[in-house]
Amino acid sequence: MKRLDAANDNDAGKQIARTRQIWKPRIGRDLTDEDARQIAENVTGFFAVLAEWSHAERRAANDNKAPSKSHDCETRHDR
Numbered sequence: 001m002k003r004l005d006a007a008n009d010n011d012a013g014k015q016i017a018r019t020r021q022i023w024k025p026r027i028g029r030d031l032t033d034e035d036a037r038q039i040a041e042n043v044t045g046f047f048a049v050l051a052e053w054s055h056a057e058r059r060a061a062n063d064n065k066a067p068s069k070s071h072d073c074e075t076r077h078d079r
Contacts, residue, residue, distance in 0.1 A: 015040060 019036040031039070 016033050016036045019040045020031045020033075023036065023039055024031055
């Protein structure tokens with residue numbers, strides 16, 4: 001894991017504290033900072049996977065659309 005610089009340490013501490021606050025009642029026990037860090041990392045990873053899947057589905061849906069009609073055909077001359 002990459003090291004956070006000093007400017008981000010306070011934000012990381014706040015995120016860990018907030019994660020502990022949210023998850024403690026759901027888990028039913030005290031959480032360590034490491035527990036909270038892992039939970040935050042897993043939740044972030046989960047939503048990243050969902051976003052990836054959604055993007056892939058949209059891309060596949062766009063790829064499966066009927067091709068547009070080409071205008072490269074012969075010119076028709078009405079007589």
